[in-house]
Amino acid sequence: MAGDTICLSCGFPLRLRNRYVVNRPLGKGGFGATFLAADEGLPGYPPCVIKQLRPNSQSPSILKMARELFEREAYTLGKIGNHPQIPRLLDYFEETSNFYLIQEYIEGETLKQEYERRGKFNEIEIRKIIAEILPALGFIHQNGVIHRDVKPANIIRRKQDGQLVLIDFGAVSTQVNKIPGNDNDGDDPSGLLTNFAIGTPGFAPPEQMAMRPVFSSDLYAAAMCCLYLLTGRSPKDFGHDPYTGEINWRSQVQLSEHLNFIFDKMLQPSVAHRFRTAEEVLQAMESRAQPKPQILDDEPNTYQTSQNRISRVDAANPNPTGGFPAARKSRVQASLSGRSLSGNDITSGLQLTRGGATRGGIGRSGKELKGGRKVIVEYGQGKRNFANQDLAKASLASANLAGIVMSRSKLMETDFCQSDLTGASFQGSIMSNAKLNGTNLTRAKMQRAILSKADLGSASLVNADLRESKLQFAYLSKADLTGANLSNADLTGAYLKQANLRRANLCGANLKGAKVSEEQLSYAKTNWSTIRPDGSKRLF
Template sequence: MSYCVNPTCPHPENALQDLVCAACGHALRLRDRYRASRPLGKGGFGATFLAADEGLPGNPSCVIKQLRPNTQSASVLKMARELFEREATTLGRIGNHPQIPRLLDYFEEQSNFYLVQEYVEGETLKQEYERRGVFNETEIRKVLTEILPALGFMHNNGVIHRDIKPANIIRRRQDGQLVLIDFGAVSSQVNKTTIDEDDEDPSGLLTNFAIGTPGFAPPEQMAMRPVFSSDIYATAMCCMYLMTGRSPKDFPHDPFTGEINWKSQVQVSENLKAVFDKMLQQAVTQRFRSAAEVLAAIDTKPAQAPDAGAMQSISSGSQYQSATQPKPSPPNSRIQAGVRSSTANTDFGSGMFTTADNTRSQAKTGDLKGGRRVIVEYGHGKRNFTNQELSKVSLGSASLAGIVMSRSKLVEADLCHADLTNASFQGANMAQAKLSGTNLRDAKMQRVILFKADLGSASLIQADLREANLQSAYMSKTDLTGANLSGANLKGAYMTQANLRGTNLCGADLKGAKVSDEQLAVAKTNWATIRPDGSKRLF
């Protein structure tokens, strides 16, 4: 279906092949390439649409954001345009991050302004809560350790998001990674004195987009004086919502100080309680100053382990570090690299482990215990781990060059940024594994299952991936120089900006894959290669 983006169109739905709206005569392809298919949302500021980019092979999905203030006030329109342009400028500056949608285009057409962004398919944390219910402590810790690096990246680029809330954090379906969306309020410096005194703002545009969402935004932001830690406060309030289902405005508060009485509403460990206590300080000077500080506090074990009552909501993956043992590695590197880590108490890079002897977590095969065992045994010279059950194992940042894990089960394993040079995973089941930034140069991976795996920015130079199952895998910016993917299943794989120079794709199935003709032109293909559009060609 083609959807007309004209705000006054009485019947916006049209046939897919139509070029002009039958109801209003408005062109159905913006800039002669973007075709909207359905609305995603709208408000006083504008509207967003799911669209297809018909200017690229395979018509990849994207999101069109249209400036659409529902008032004709010249001053409000001017302010809305400034906010819109600021969002475009900001996304252009900070969009090179896996947890921030990339800005693809920005243009004006028929007196309307449009942003075109990378489409992130998935559900927001708000939708996830509504579907499955409250989050436990382990899940909340994972949310924090995933979203804080993205916040730190933004803040390091001088940007304050200003509208952090569950509806603006989406879990990408392709790899399960949390992504920040809706940058319409970033770094805005709008207040009432900037518009004419006799102008009104009936749409609530300035309030909604210049200040943020009441309840999630801290006092200084509501007073038009946001700081970086304003996003930290809002992140904590997101967690409160996920753990209770209550809007921040519904929490009891101290009538004298204005502080939210959240401690009586949630049951978490003393460590996490102390972290939230500092994240939610009303006074900016008493709050964490950076995302790095929050991550460091999450990684630090409290003086005493939490009591049994507080531990009831903590699953087996949560561990605490002994106060007498070495401190965890600093989180700054995780922020800069955007690496997610839910196992900060284990230093996989050095092979040293700082898990407290009195931890109450029940380690099972496939969790941290499996990761520790592999690294310890590898350190003692063992290389062959064939036929192991290691689902959900955490080996992130480990140095395991030459390890043999053929036919092992590594479903949902975390191998991000590990060094697996010349490793062997032949016939292994690595469905939905996380391998972003991992070094797999010269790895032997024939017939490996990497269904829906995250291989973003991984190095697979000269890797042997013959007949591998990479269906729906995320391979953006993956380096596949000289890799052998003959006969591989790459249906629906996301290969935008992947390096395919010299890659053997003979007999590979690329139907529905997000890959350009320019990329394929430098790869080796033959008559048996199935193109993204489902066709075969002679080369």
Template sequence: MSYCLSPTCSNPENLVYSQRCQSCGSQLLLRDRYQVIKPLGQGGFGATFLANDQGLPGEPSCVIKQLRPSGSAPHVLQMARELFEREAKTLGKIGNHPQVPRLLDYFEDHEQFYLVQEYISGDTLQEEVKLNGILSETGVKQFLSETLPLLQYIHEQKVIHRDIKPANLIRRTQDARMVLIDFGAVKDQVSQAATSQSGQTVLTAYAIGTPGFAPPEQMAMRPVYASDIYALGVTCIYLLTSKTPKDLDYNPNTGEMMWEQLVHVSDHLGNVLRKMLEVSVRNRYQSAAEVLRALEIEPYLDSLAKGLLTKSDTGAKERTRNHRENSAVLSNNPSAAVTGVGVAQVAAAIRARRAKAAEAAGLQQGSGMAKSTTLASSSSSSSQFQNSKVERKLDTQGLLTAYLKGRRDFALHNLSLLNLQGAD
């Protein structure tokens, strides 16, 4: 099918090889190159479409974002042009990150503005939750370990996304990495926008994000970097409950989202989420790096990244077929994403850090203390391990039996010595 992009077209669907729209007569091949296949979504200022790039071998898929001005008056077109150029500039600046779609082209045609971006194949977080159900605490920590470094990179480029939500996060099919899309609401702190006659900033008077996910200061058109931290926190609540902000109650005195009675997480993660969701910017985490430190997963990010990039021996088709099953497994066990050497690296990093902390605690309390291994049984990443110097023994069958009984924390065991070939 060829799809007509004219905003006034009454019947935009056409036969695949049509040159002009049978309904309105508009030319269908955009810029003599892009054949639009179908719409993907629509917002207040524009719409996105799936297209084929006929200018490249193989006619690869791409996403075309059409910015539709609300009128034809000169000041409206000028505002739309500034919005368009700002988004293109931002995408060009941050698009070299592997978790951000690349900008391929941008142009103006008949007072319509178009951005062409890399097409990301996969399911959104919203689709994943509807398909597989809610995530566990471990699954949410895995999600944060993937998205917080990306958010830190975006903020280092002096960009605020302003529309982080489950529908704008896609798990890419070919490598299971989380990709952040839709930078249409971006706020670039570097360039100051022109002001309108009313005194408001023209570019920030619109596209302020999604109600419920956007914090109060953003709805008041004063977004800061911590605004994205709040939206990420709301996304975590969705992952734990499958409830959107409109389905939740709010404290009438403070305006805080009332979510704690709906989730079952450790005190440690609960405290982190509570600070991410502070209504007051002053009391909220100020950066993604702060959240990583609070989660105590910052030392393991390099190992996690290496593990996620480890190639499996299965073919691409099999990985695609098993993608949804793997997503469900990842929600219960993030180490499932870290194959082969990755597991040993993460486990070794955790063991080394805990052993160092235990040794420091032992030196402070004197040499007369017993040096037996003590394990505080808890799934929380804030569990306290003291004087832990003896690694626990566990054979292959014991590991599988413990896993089937619901155990998920094997950080103190050297899994690299076990024969897990063929184990699910």
């Protein structure tokens, strides 16, 4: 009722410090409850979250632990300061023998709620989640803090800008925690003390369950979050190898070889074999490193690639050119991503294939060079027309392929990340789920291309021709679409937040359900046939 200061149903004060006015409850946990409130001490009465310490048990040991965790959360939030992906601590006080935290209110859905609403995530979406949440984890780790309860329910997608925010620092650790030996069995029958000390079973790695959390414990939990979003299965339902302790997850998902490698290392049961820091994971995501060159026969010869040569590393025969005949006997695996190999780069037109060093593109095994490597090698030799090619799932990351023609090619899930494709032609190509984030596609010809669910985040599409292209649910955040021709393009459900649409032609385009602001659209060219995000058409 208006004017009430105490909730008649639970006795909770509805006004704290004569400033924070409670609107409604948000949730309740083992040690406390949260409420949405208005801060009447600031102009406009901005929303905030009140977190009250309120344990279910009155056991002395539970009360002691609850207060310790509560104070630790306040200390941690104050210590780490401001970060765009962590709620700010606004106030912390004791009133009427109760402890309260006042935090910034983050409006949006948790990843758990998002999964329950829309279903399973795909690999492109999971890559974005990893790339976005790990910087926040890296930030708190640099401040000496282990979150210890990373899970989908503790990651919110902020409604304002779609950015992921890490919440609930009630289980944080700044040191190895020990539970008093005699209190747990008798005074904690519900297991609240143990759960808050170790995080959420299933998401927490073995060392955290054993009360020895490290920074990489949060990385393990982040990977388990991703597996949940990919499959909908609780981590406890995956099962594990009784000999190694590894989670049996590989048969449950279909991922690229690169992401399989990332998850495999994030989910190692042994801390010594796991990524140590969030930065290491991010570097591995960006580098897309392949296995080191290997010798596949019994010869003691080793070959290494450089930017413009293959050099022999053999103490018995240091002559690099004299060693080429032996190259036919040795088979070398090499990564050519980002390399431009012209006809003069390698002696006598020698090429590298999946099967070995070859002449004319055919190895001793008789297998031809295929996929992204074939394109890079042949492009370096002067070829530009790769029309009608099937390059599904090929890797062309970081390659310089300006002016390449791939019209009517199949490029589903192909990796073009950070590539230079200035003036390239993709007319009529099928590029669903292709990875083109950060790619330079200035003046690219992509008329009638199928780019549904493609990742074009931060890509340069200045003056690109995207007429009649299919861009349903494509990710175009921060993409530069200045002067791009998107007339009659299907942008249903596309994510265009922070994209530059200045002078972009959206006449006749379908933007129903797209994430784009009216301010962005005001800079673009639209007409009566443009379907707006709300499904309507307008006369201009």
